[in-house]
Amino acid sequence: MLKVVKFGGSSLADSSQFAKVKEIVKYDKAREVVVVSAPGKRQSDDNKITDLLYLIHAHIKYGVSFDTVLSMITDRFTEIQKECGLKTDIASVISDTFSKVDRNTSVDFIVSRGECFSAMLMAEYLGYEFVDAADWLCFDYDGKVNAEASEAKLRELKGIYGRIVTPGFYGTFPSGEVHVFPRGGSDITGALAAAYLGADVYENWTDVSGILMVDPRIVRNPKTIARVTYDELRELSYMGASVLHEDTVFPVRRADIPVNIRNTNDPDDPGTIIREHFDDELAEENERFITGIAGKRNFSIINIYKSRIGEAKIGLLRQVLEVFDRYGIPVEQIPSGVDSFSVVFPSENIKTRKHDLMHELEALEDIDSCELTEGISLIAIVGRQMAYRSGISGKIFRALGDNKVNIRTIEQGADEINIMIGVYNEDFDRAVRVLYESFAR
Numbered sequence: 001m002l003k004v005v006k007f008g009g010s011s012l013a014d015s016s017q018f019a020k021v022k023e024i025v026k027y028d029k030a031r032e033v034v035v036v037s038a039p040g041k042r043q044s045d046d047n048k049i050t051d052l053l054y055l056i057h058a059h060i061k062y063g064v065s066f067d068t069v070l071s072m073i074t075d076r077f078t079e080i081q082k083e084c085g086l087k088t089d090i091a092s093v094i095s096d097t098f099s100k101v102d103r104n105t106s107v108d109f110i111v112s113r114g115e116c117f118s119a120m121l122m123a124e125y126l127g128y129e130f131v132d133a134a135d136w137l138c139f140d141y142d143g144k145v146n147a148e149a150s151e152a153k154l155r156e157l158k159g160i161y162g163r164i165v166t167p168g169f170y171g172t173f174p175s176g177e178v179h180v181f182p183r184g185g186s187d188i189t190g191a192l193a194a195a196y197l198g199a200d201v202y203e204n205w206t207d208v209s210g211i212l213m214v215d216p217r218i219v220r221n222p223k224t225i226a227r228v229t230y231d232e233l234r235e236l237s238y239m240g241a242s243v244l245h246e247d248t249v250f251p252v253r254r255a256d257i258p259v260n261i262r263n264t265n266d267p268d269d270p271g272t273i274i275r276e277h278f279d280d281e282l283a284e285e286n287e288r289f290i291t292g293i294a295g296k297r298n299f300s301i302i303n304i305y306k307s308r309i310g311e312a313k314i315g316l317l318r319q320v321l322e323v324f325d326r327y328g329i330p331v332e333q334i335p336s337g338v339d340s341f342s343v344v345f346p347s348e349n350i351k352t353r354k355h356d357l358m359h360e361l362e363a364l365e366d367i368d369s370c371e372l373t374e375g376i377s378l379i380a381i382v383g384r385q386m387a388y389r390s391g392i393s394g395k396i397f398r399a400l401g402d403n404k405v406n407i408r409t410i411e412q413g414a415d416e417i418n419i420m421i422g423v424y425n426e427d428f429d430r431a432v433r434v435l436y437e438s439f440a441r
């Protein structure tokens with residue numbers, strides 16, 4: 001059994017977080033490969049090391065001394081080193097590194113140092129080998145990861161050292177120059193390492209106990225989703241749930257390695273497991289039907305009406321969509337009636353062009369009337385358990401009806417993993433709460 005475990009910035013923010021990480025890693029012998037971020041915020045008004053490093057680069061660019069910022073960074077790392085009782089002279093490593101930095105040093109090199117220093121300290125703390133990401137994660141010059149070369153190097157290093165700590169976020173071009181992923185990219189490094197080493201699971205340790213069923217700003221203390229498929233995850237994140245982006249874990253998805261989101265501050269919580277599909281279903285999931293609820297505010301609906309439209313409907317739909325296409329407005333839904341259809345889209349796309357758009361639509365020959373409604377929220381009720389089961393939409397409509405929430409639009413894809421409803425913005429929070437209450441218990 002091999003587990004690749006990645007710890008995010010909040011899990012490494014100070015020595016007490018380092019201690020939690022050590023306990024977690026030592027608890028399970030299978031946790032042989034550890035990927036770390038740079039230390040993040042200790043409290044909400046604190047700084048992330050990576051942000052401070054970007055600031056250093058800005059100082060260099062404008063020719064301003066970066067000593068103050070560097071000493072903030074040095075203090076953070078030295079404190080961790082001392083409080084964890086480590087020998088690595090991190091202050092000297094940092095000052096050596098930055099004594100060589102000048103205007104020609106790339107921003108990627110500078111901002112990647114947070115992960116590098118963090119991994120050096122963690123390696124000593126765990127008694128694992130420090131393996132620099134520069135020694136295995138290879139980028140081609142187009143910025144894409146060279147999977148073949150990276151896999152071969154990582155396998156070799158893992159074979160030599162057995163238990164390793166490696167920094168997330170960066171790798172190198174063939175020239176040896178450092179290149180970083182986008183912000184938050186240590187998640188990608190962890191996923192790549194898990195895929196290359198054929199891990200049994202990729203554990204992503206953060207500061208929440210997995211993915212929540214609903215936005216905690218709307219529902220207090222919502223339940224965690226125990227198991228979610230990538231398709232469900234995509235629906236939820238598209239609709240605004242802040243979850244791990246599926247792109248970042250693509251390497252493990254392709255290799256069919258389960259991702260387990262865990263909480264460093266609550267290691268007994270099993271967190272959330274993400275997989276392509278689950279062969280069995282838990283009784284609890286079976287009863288609940290739905291996996292999660294997510295939603296977004298501020299959509300508009302344009303309702304297009306033409307009496308006795310009949311077969312001309314397709315042609316009219318095409319003309320209307322051409323107008324939307326010309327305006328570059330992404331269409332979210334097209335609910336349809338006998339003599340009418342509606343187009344639902346994000347309101348921000350027509351802020352200044354509302355009247356132009358309506359004029360153009362009204363000018364289309366075949367239209368009797370055309371009406372704009374703003375202030376609509378879309379809510380997605382997502383769940384693989386909904387497919388081929390009766391009674392779910394009934395339950396949704398009853399719950400909302402009983403609570404006097406007026407449903408403006410309804411849509412369900414044929415894969416039946418998502419039912420999307422539109423309500424007025426002012427009913428949004430209440431509708432989400434009502435749905436959660438009726439399904440989550």
Ligand code: ASP
Nearest residue numbers: 037050169183184185186
């Ligand atoms: N430290 C980097 C950032 O703050 C990368 C990461 O944490 O994943 O974006």
